[in-house]
Amino acid sequence: MTIIGWGAEVEGVMNDPEGFLSLYPDIDLEFVITDRNSLVQRASVMAAGGIAPDLIWTDDGVIVELGTLGIVEPLAPYVERYGMDLSDYAPTISGEYGGELLALPGYALWNFDYTAQVTPAGKAGQIPKFITNGWAISKDSNHKEAAWKFIEWYMSPEQQFDMVTKDMMPAYIPAVYELFAHGHSRDIMEAFLRTFELAALGKPVPQNTAEVLAFNVVTGAMSQVLNGINPSAADALNSVKDQVRATLAGNHQ
Numbered sequence: 126m127t128i129i130g131w132g133a134e135v136e137g138v139m140n141d142p143e144g145f146l147s148l149y150p151d152i153d154l155e156f157v158i159t160d161r162n163s164l165v166q167r168a169s170v171m172a173a174g175g176i177a178p179d180l181i182w183t184d185d186g187v188i189v190e191l192g193t194l195g196i197v198e199p200l201a202p203y204v205e206r207y208g209m210d211l212s213d214y215a216p217t218i219s220g221e222y223g224g225e226l227l228a229l230p231g232y233a234l235w236n237f238d239y240t241a242q243v244t245p246a247g248k249a250g251q252i253p254k255f256i257t258n259g260w261a262i263s264k265d266s267n268h269k270e271a272a273w274k275f276i277e278w279y280m281s282p283e284q285q286f287d288m289v290t291k292d293m294m295p296a297y298i299p300a301v302y303e304l305f306a307h308g309h310s311r312d313i314m315e316a317f318l319r320t321f322e323l324a325a326l327g328k329p330v331p332q333n334t335a336e337v338l339a340f341n342v343v344t345g346a347m348s349q350v351l352n353g354i355n356p357s358a359a360d361a362l363n364s365v366k367d368q369v370r371a372t373l374a375g376n377h378q
Contacts, residue, residue, distance in 0.1 A: 126268045126275070129157040129168055130182025134232050134258065134293070138279075144287070145278050152271050165190040166351070168263070172196055177265035179272040183228045184258050185219040192222030193345045193354075197261040199225045203273050214280065215296040219257040230257035230296040231279045232288070257296055342368045 128135065138145070139156040146154070157178060159167045164187060168178055181187075181197065191197045204211065204226070211217065211229075220228030260279065262272045278284060285297035295301055346365045349355040 126152055126180065126271045127155045127157060127171075127176070127178045128180040128182070128275075129159065129164060129171070129178040130180075131159055131161045131164060132182070132258075135182050137291070137293075144284065145275060148278060149271070149274055152268075152274070161187065165194070169194060169196060172263065172265045177263045177267075179263055179266040179268045180275055181228075181261045181263060182258065183220065183261050188220055188228050188259075188261065189222050189345055190347075191261060192225070192227050193349065196264050197227045198264050198266075198269065199227060200229055200262065201226045203262075203276075204229075207273070207277070209277070209280075213298045215257045215298070215301075217259075220259045220261070228259040228261040229276055229280060230259040231276070232258040232294060232296055259296070 128138070135156070136158060139154075139158070142154050146152070157167065157171075161184075164181070168181055168191070171177055177196075181191065183191065188197075200220075203209070215230040217226055217228075217230060220226060220230060260272075260276045262269055262276075266272055280296065282297055282299070285295035285300040286303070288295040289300050289303050343365055346355070346361040350358050350361050355361050
């Protein structure tokens with residue numbers, strides 16, 4: 126099974142895979158480490174060459190690009206088939222695109238000021254911005270069931286609590302509370318706690334809808350230009366301008 130990604134989280138698994146391999150010794154792991162900005166192109170080239178990665182490390186921007194290209198699997202059927210309970214995990218919004226759940230949260234970004242922001246209040250009130258990293262399964266993967274086993278392992282309470290011992294930010298709510306006991310900015314803690322508590326109660330996590338939609342428009346257009354779907358950057362910018370204005374006009378937050 127081939128895993129592509131960037132950063133300390135992916136390299137951590139690469140350097141110490143025994144937690145997963147002890148459960149699934151029959152699965153061989155191969156890693157492709159790249160930088161974030163090159164990941165989508167690298168994954169696309171691999172898929173085009175018939176060696177698609179099985180698992181892809183994502184964030185809210187990367188998943189928009191992957192979703193635009195249509196190269197990742199919808200994960201809702203897996204969640205339903207295997208009975209995964211997401212109520213104790215970070216919100217899935219960073220893994221959603223086009224009405225589909227394309228990635229599951231495995232890690233909340235360590236930079237608290239970026240991951241959870243308390244934005245200025247608007248008509249809809251003060252809405253925290255929340256971002257996670259997560260895992261997506263390639264649509265052309267030849268090892269989709271093995272990839273799902275990896276996601277289940279990575280999101281397991283045992284693995285998520287292990288992140289706390291390494292000063293990493295887990296996506297599992299009980300583990301997050303333990304991490305907060307170590308002490309961080311009060312404002313950022315409150316933003317996290319509000320978001321996670323709403324998720325734990327099964328309530329919709331408040332999001333700035335206009336911001337999310339506008340971001341998706343911009344990132345989607347950028348992906349189309351970079352991947353040759355729309356070769357004219359000028360046309361893409363004009364389209365983005367009109368779409369963002371329409372989005373903001375229809376979503377007064």
